[in-house]
Amino acid sequence: MFRIFLFLLGFGLAVAGGVVVITYMNFIPAGLAWTDFFSYIKGRPECYFLPIGFILMIIALYSYPYK
Numbered sequence: 001m002f003r004i005f006l007f008l009l010g011f012g013l014a015v016a017g018g019v020v021v022i023t024y025m026n027f028i029p030a031g032l033a034w035t036d037f038f039s040y041i042k043g044r045p046e047c048y049f050l051p052i053g054f055i056l057m058i059i060a061l062y063s064y065p066y067k
Contacts, residue, residue, distance in 0.1 A: 003063055020044070027040070
């Protein structure tokens, strides 16, 4: 049961982080370069939800007992 909760928590964080990163991509047409974009999202704490969510999902998947 804990693995399912961990997977769903990771999925929710990955979706939230992905939406925020895609939202911040709207700054690129406004004249930001890709290097400026990556340095901007590096400083935003909500953008770290995407990799944290992926890591939690990977942990939940690899902790599944195989027989």
